[in-house]
Amino acid sequence: MPLQRASNNHNHQAKSTITPGITKTAGTSGRTHKAESKVFAANPQQEAAIAHTSGPAAFIAAAGTGKTSILVQRLVRLIADEKIAPESILCVTFTRAAADEMEKRALKALKARGVAAKDVKGLRVVTFHGLGHQMLREKLQWKPQELNARLLSEIGRAHV
Numbered sequence: 001m002p003l004q005r006a007s008n009n010h011n012h013q014a015k016s017t018i019t020p021g022i023t024k025t026a027g028t029s030g031r032t033h034k035a036e037s038k039v040f041a042a043n044p045q046q047e048a049a050i051a052h053t054s055g056p057a058a059f060i061a062a063a064g065t066g067k068t069s070i071l072v073q074r075l076v077r078l079i080a081d082e083k084i085a086p087e088s089i090l091c092v093t094f095t096r097a098a099a100d101e102m103e104k105r106a107l108k109a110l111k112a113r114g115v116a117a118k119d120v121k122g123l124r125v126v127t128f129h130g131l132g133h134q135m136l137r138e139k140l141q142w143k144p145q146e147l148n149a150r151l152l153s154e155i156g157r158a159h160v
Helices: 044-051 067-081 096-112 128-140 144-158
Strands: 004-008 011-015 017-019 022-024 031-033 040-042 058-060 090-093 124-127
Touching: 040 044, 040 067, 044 067, 058 067, 067 096, 090 096, 090 128, 096 124, 124 128, 128 144
Parallel strands: 022 058, 090 124
Antiparallel strands: 004 011, 017 022, 031 040
16 A cells, blocks of 8 residues: 655645554654654554554654654663563664664663663664574574675675
């Protein structure tokens, strides 16, 4: 289903769908979350994504629609309110820049809620490629350099 936006005085309101474990959302308006440096106003679908507790969740939306803010607020809620161990949480995104931004915002928001950085060391915010690389290293028990060399060797053979 394509994402749609409706304009309202230059503020975007979302037209979204929620399915179990997956939230499709666009735009922000509604309840505000102040744990991040800027105020994030969540619409009802985003609020449902933040409050989601039963199992994994995927947030699918266009660029600039608040996915990172949703994930950060969900992380803060799970760790600070629900007392979920950070090492039990895995956040996966596409780019290293997005992963770095998400981790930075999460640590800042958790600090604002009184959670010390040392208490969230186990939180994993990674890229899909990084997760795959980590899984291969753990499963094959190879050092990163050995895995990289073998992967590059295989890629080189595939292009010959």
